[in-house]
Amino acid sequence: MWLRIDDAWTSSDRWDGVPHDARWMLLALIAEASRSERWDGRVPLRVALGVGTIAGVEDPTAALGALAVAGWVTLDSEAVLIHDCEAQYMQPVHLRDNNRKAQQRKDTAAFRARKCAAGEHSKDCPSTCPKRKPRLEDVSTTTEARKDVRKGLRQDRTGQDKTLLGEGSTSDDSGEVEPVCPICGQAEEANGCTPMGCGKRKSSGGGPYG
Numbered sequence: 001m002w003l004r005i006d007d008a009w010t011s012s013d014r015w016d017g018v019p020h021d022a023r024w025m026l027l028a029l030i031a032e033a034s035r036s037e038r039w040d041g042r043v044p045l046r047v048a049l050g051v052g053t054i055a056g057v058e059d060p061t062a063a064l065g066a067l068a069v070a071g072w073v074t075l076d077s078e079a080v081l082i083h084d085c086e087a088q089y090m091q092p093v094h095l096r097d098n099n100r101k102a103q104q105r106k107d108t109a110a111f112r113a114r115k116c117a118a119g120e121h122s123k124d125c126p127s128t129c130p131k132r133k134p135r136l137e138d139v140s141t142t143t144e145a146r147k148d149v150r151k152g153l154r155q156d157r158t159g160q161d162k163t164l165l166g167e168g169s170t171s172d173d174s175g176e177v178e179p180v181c182p183i184c185g186q187a188e189e190a191n192g193c194t195p196m197g198c199g200k201r202k203s204s205g206g207g208p209y210g
Helices: 020-035 045-054 060-070 097-117 143-151 199-203
Strands: 042-044 073-075 079-082 153-155 161-163 169-171 177-179
Touching (some): 020 042, 020 045, 020 079, 042 045, 045 079, 060 073
Antiparallel strands (some): 042 079, 169 177
């Protein structure tokens, strides 16, 4: 955030007789009020004294007393009140971070809606747009979907698996591709098939090549 200080602030007659430490103390208090969003300028006394110490003020208590005498602040046993803090020193309401970001979101949404209405469709179109391009979060990332991708499978519109591995190979649950016997059509390891012949045919008494 930033502070709003009049360019004649340092030359005000109210500074007459106010020590330089006290002037620096007031600026540090105004900055603290802005940083902690105490827009009304009321800073707890404990916090105010700590701010003065951090700012290098030799005697924060004396500095606060001098500011009170000069009419810059009001002191009580619990807090320091910076006079006219919000009106003179704080950012305008519409420029403060929370309000500004909310307005930016509204402006962005309105801009995207105008582009959509003009036929410039993208993933940023409103959710009601039938021509909105899919976003990353619209794509399913379920465990089963990830398994299908890992196994090299996809579902067609009838719900039947289509292999993407090509002929002559299959896949186990680990995603490893296994060679398929060209005779029996099963994984070679399952029936003891080898490139020299079909194990299933051998066990049934037939020749290894059918």
